[in-house]
Amino acid sequence: TTMSAIAEPPPLEKKDRYKVGFAQTESNNPWRIAQTKSFEETAETCGWDLIATDATGSAAKQVADVDSMIAQGIDVLFLPPREEKPLIPAVMKAQAAGIPTFLVDRSVDQNVAQAGNHYVSFLGSDFIDQGQRVAEWVIENFDGDKGIIVELEGTTGSSPARDRKSGFDDTIVKDARFEIVASQTGDFARDMGRQVMETLLQAHPDVNIVYAHNDEMAIGAIQALELAGRKPGEDVMVVSIDGTRDALQAIIDGKMGVTVESSPFFGPLACEVMQKYAAGEEIPAWVKVEDRIFTAENAADHIDEAY
Numbered sequence: 001t002t003m004s005a006i007a008e009p010p011p012l013e014k015k016d017r018y019k020v021g022f023a024q025t026e027s028n029n030p031w032r033i034a035q036t037k038s039f040e041e042t043a044e045t046c047g048w049d050l051i052a053t054d055a056t057g058s059a060a061k062q063v064a065d066v067d068s069m070i071a072q073g074i075d076v077l078f079l080p081p082r083e084e085k086p087l088i089p090a091v092m093k094a095q096a097a098g099i100p101t102f103l104v105d106r107s108v109d110q111n112v113a114q115a116g117n118h119y120v121s122f123l124g125s126d127f128i129d130q131g132q133r134v135a136e137w138v139i140e141n142f143d144g145d146k147g148i149i150v151e152l153e154g155t156t157g158s159s160p161a162r163d164r165k166s167g168f169d170d171t172i173v174k175d176a177r178f179e180i181v182a183s184q185t186g187d188f189a190r191d192m193g194r195q196v197m198e199t200l201l202q203a204h205p206d207v208n209i210v211y212a213h214n215d216e217m218a219i220g221a222i223q224a225l226e227l228a229g230r231k232p233g234e235d236v237m238v239v240s241i242d243g244t245r246d247a248l249q250a251i252i253d254g255k256m257g258v259t260v261e262s263s264p265f266f267g268p269l270a271c272e273v274m275q276k277y278a279a280g281e282e283i284p285a286w287v288k289v290e291d292r293i294f295t296a297e298n299a300a301d302h303i304d305e306a307y
């Protein structure tokens with residue numbers, strides 16, 4: 001027939017060495033650098049000839065990077081799609097070229113592309129759960145009468161920004177003490193987090209809780225708060241997600257309350273899942289990464305292994 005729906009992702013041949021593509025989104029934060037390093041280190045142990053690219057924060061470049069990997073004849077693609085919709089063409093083109101794709105850490109629009117069909121599987125954290133756990137921690141640990149919250153969102157159109165927002169917002173509204181007075185993107189970046197926080201502080205000087213969708217923006221917010229004479233950790237509770245070294249240090253210093261882990265160390269998992277797929281094993285649509293939680297109780301125990 002001329003119109004046959006492709007029912008499953010391309011298979012992966014069993015080989016000693018694979019040409020592996022890893023198309024990174026950007027490298028302006030420690031999380032991304034740790035993720036790329038994890039793939040580079042795994043290349044040594046998993047028999048990969050790795051082609052790693054850096055889209056420098058541009059979804060269009062990330063699509064072009066995947067195009068060039070396809071042209072170079074990669075056997076398999078690991079893709080953290082920067083944004084959910086713009087990266088759909090990259091997933092579709094890899095599939096059309098017979099290259100099995102694994103989405104790592106971020107996802108694409110599920111209405112258009114699905115695991116077990118357009119790509120093999122999604123390897124990553126439960127971002128909704130991360131947001132919920134931050135909100136639950138705030139509900140338990142905030143001891144004021146009224147919690148005035150500023151939310152710093154991740155990259156607009158990315159799956160972690162959407163899910164970390166809904167997970168947090170849907171949980172925090174259940175407690176009438178809390179109000180989110182502003183929610184704006186800081187693009188997961190420290191500088192932008194600082195700038196957005198500076199602006200929002202002027203409009204909402206009574207803010208006493210900052211929820212940032214990642215640690216880099218939380219650190220930027222702490223800088224803005226301190227510059228404005230506020231005392232993060234004392235008069236403003238700062239909470240976020242990732243588990244970077246700077247965030248764990250901020251917790252130890254008493255400036256940050258909690259960070260829910262979002263592990264960037266995907267290399268070993270990618271190796272394992274890829275080998276299983278090549279062996280013909282069934283791969284679940286979502287290979288879930290379990291995340292820990294870091295607070296004043298355990299931050300010092302984990303800072304040495306942090307990135």
Ligand code: AHR
Nearest residue numbers: 031105106160188214262
């Ligand atoms: O997709 C995961 C998020 O992307 C991390 O939380 C953030 O730091 C990174 O840029």
